Amino acid sequence: xxxEQVTTRRESAVGAGVSTxxxxxxxxxxxxxxxxxxxxxxxxxxxxVGMIINSFRSVQDMGQSGWWxxxxxxxGFTLDSYKQVLNIEGVAPSILYSIxxxxxxxxxxxxxxxxxxxxxxxxxxxxxxLFFIVIVGLMVVPIQMTLIPVLQIFKLIHISGTIPAxxxxxxxxxxxxxxxxxxxxxxxxxxxxxxxxxVDGAGHAVRFLRIAVPMTIPAIASxxxxxxxxxxxxxxxxxxxxxxSPYRPFTVVITGLVTxxxxxxxxxxxxxxxxxxxxxxxxxxLQRYFVRGITSGSVKG
Amino acid sequence: MFGGIVSPDQIVTGVVAVVGVPLAxxxxxxxxxxxxxxxxxxxxxxxxxxxxxxxxxxxxxxxxVYPMARTVLISFRNRGxxxxxxxxxxxxxxxxxxxxxxxxxxALRNSLLWLVFYTFFSVFLGLVIAILLDRVRYESLAxxxxxxxxxxxxxxxxxIWKFMFDYQAPGTPQxxxxxxxxxxxxxxxxxxxxxxxxxxxxxxxxGIWTITGFxxxxxxxxxxxxxxxxxxAARMDGANxxxxxxxxxxxxxxxxxxxxxxxxxxxxxxxxxIVYVMxxxxxxxxxxxxxxxxxxxxxxxxxAAAVGVVxxxxxxxxxxxxxxxxxxxxxxR
Numbered sequence: 001x002x003x004e005q006v007t008t009r010r011e012s013a014v015g016a017g018v019s020t021x022x023x024x025x026x027x028x029x030x031x032x033x034x035x036x037x038x039x040x041x042x043x044x045x046x047x048x049v050g051m052i053i054n055s056f057r058s059v060q061d062m063g064q065s066g067w068w069x070x071x072x073x074x075x076g077f078t079l080d081s082y083k084q085v086l087n088i089e090g091v092a093p094s095i096l097y098s099i100x101x102x103x104x105x106x107x108x109x110x111x112x113x114x115x116x117x118x119x120x121x122x123x124x125x126x127x128x129x130l131f132f133i134v135i136v137g138l139m140v141v142p143i144q145m146t147l148i149p150v151l152q153i154f155k156l157i158h159i160s161g162t163i164p165a166x167x168x169x170x171x172x173x174x175x176x177x178x179x180x181x182x183x184x185x186x187x188x189x190x191x192x193x194x195x196x197x198x199v200d201g202a203g204h205a206v207r208f209l210r211i212a213v214p215m216t217i218p219a220i221a222s223x224x225x226x227x228x229x230x231x232x233x234x235x236x237x238x239x240x241x242x243x244x245s246p247y248r249p250f251t252v253v254i255t256g257l258v259t260x261x262x263x264x265x266x267x268x269x270x271x272x273x274x275x276x277x278x279x280x281x282x283x284x285x286l287q288r289y290f291v292r293g294i295t296s297g298s299v300k301g
Numbered sequence: 302m303f304g305g306i307v308s309p310d311q312i313v314t315g316v317v318a319v320v321g322v323p324l325a326x327x328x329x330x331x332x333x334x335x336x337x338x339x340x341x342x343x344x345x346x347x348x349x350x351x352x353x354x355x356x357x358x359x360x361x362x363x364x365x366v367y368p369m370a371r372t373v374l375i376s377f378r379n380r381g382x383x384x385x386x387x388x389x390x391x392x393x394x395x396x397x398x399x400x401x402x403x404x405x406x407x408a409l410r411n412s413l414l415w416l417v418f419y420t421f422f423s424v425f426l427g428l429v430i431a432i433l434l435d436r437v438r439y440e441s442l443a444x445x446x447x448x449x450x451x452x453x454x455x456x457x458x459x460x461i462w463k464f465m466f467d468y469q470a471p472g473t474p475q476x477x478x479x480x481x482x483x484x485x486x487x488x489x490x491x492x493x494x495x496x497x498x499x500x501x502x503x504x505x506x507x508g509i510w511t512i513t514g515f516x517x518x519x520x521x522x523x524x525x526x527x528x529x530x531x532x533x534a535a536r537m538d539g540a541n542x543x544x545x546x547x548x549x550x551x552x553x554x555x556x557x558x559x560x561x562x563x564x565x566x567x568x569x570x571x572x573x574x575i576v577y578v579m580x581x582x583x584x585x586x587x588x589x590x591x592x593x594x595x596x597x598x599x600x601x602x603x604x605a606a607a608v609g610v611v612x613x614x615x616x617x618x619x620x621x622x623x624x625x626x627x628x629x630x631x632x633x634r
Contacts, residue, residue: 030436037433041446044510048449050478051461066476067464100311104318109360111323115330116357125350131358136627137620138365142571144593144609148375148602149368163311167318172364179357204349205334209327233454235574236590240597247311251456255578258460265463272460279452287445290452294515295522 055081055269062266081270090253098249101166102231109171117182118208138176147240161245169241170231178223185219186212222293225286229279250275376606386603395607408587414501415572415588420565422509427516431524432546448514455574462507466493500586507575516561523557563619570615
């Protein structure tokens, strides 16, 4: 995405030393290109912007006219939808439950994954390749294939319907991908560093904690963002394991409201904006990590 | 505002988990290594790797490998899991249900529609947009616009598009953006999510809208890796831009396109959130995953497991493709 590269491609197409007339002709030729791009960007932007605008209108207005009418005076912006949605029983606590689910689940799985990845990257043992191929395969296994037995395990150990159960489920489902990604990253670190540490008498504990972990921080950072948002946005796992519990997270509560409010569901725009404000903030402020996480992890299903 | 339901206990448990789990792992590593280091060297070499891999492999076994085997078993059991399933197709009764019941057949058809159209258009649009944006100066800005739906949850995206597709009776002001646009060009409004000719395409489009940015970013990354000299040479030889894209850029991007494509196929088969939130399968919009969930909700575990197994079997070929690709990458390491 470097600016330099983009300009060279542009300039080279223009060619050096052309007259002003040619340049205007060239600009005109490129007009359809710009139009197509602007239309595409509009299709991808307008729905979100429209909903955000709608969330600041009164429910009455939303039922009577489209969001675009607010662009002209009288605007009639209000925070009523937000107040209304936060006052519905269960909505405000569900935001807290989402946080209580997301942070520990992220920490647990990344801690375990980093350790496992180190073993796969820097230790030789019989069956290593086989184990790892199973892990590569598990990355794309649909979690539907596991839901019922995991539900039964939770019932058996009496944690069904609790938040720690969801930590465990998320950790189990997230691990294969994280081990895969971190193992590739760890395996790419220079061998000499580990060998010289070994010569100096450092055991695996020291090599892992003093060398591997600090050097893997960039990968762990990208992965943290990715995993965190995945759990924050998750619906299926939460619905399966907490669907009927009092600890329903934000996505489940919103979804429940969408299906239960027949006509007056418009104020849910406020809930949707609140739900997506965290991912959007993360994306905007940590864009580089976010995109890096996606490009390096493109194998995941 | 947050009081009442959330107990301090839960917050304490959360904090304990965040601090405790990494500390516990640290203890496991330090203490475990202390013990292992005392062992004879030959034994050390045997035990150490398994000791390190145990937590991750253990988790994967308990939450994925074992449940997968168990799901296969449950799919051959009756509703109460008291005996083997029986009925038409004998022990395959749950599968018989899946492949003959009209509702699940509709779900199967819809998943196939998702598979074809969602996969094709998300990859195709991702490729086209990546190529187009490569030629303008405001590339990074435009990329943000296309990418914006990616971090948004399917739940929020569904609400966004419920507004786009909103329908009011003809003659009343349309609050949905699409129907207002139709009105502006003098057409009748369409009940997008109810009409059975438009609802599946509409849902699939929402899916495409949420994922195109993802495809674009990955394809764009490998597009930038194509050397400008190759393209320059083609231009010198008189190739026009379409020929360059068709004959040079696309073939060079093909490995990336197949990677993104397989990911999208898997996504399409697993589709759940958008359908569940927007229509919950009403008006014949069910897909395999939503069917499975409704069986799960009504405690029809045998049938739900059978749906899960079918979904898994559909994904197996892609799983093998991924493993093969991994093995090829390993050989190049």
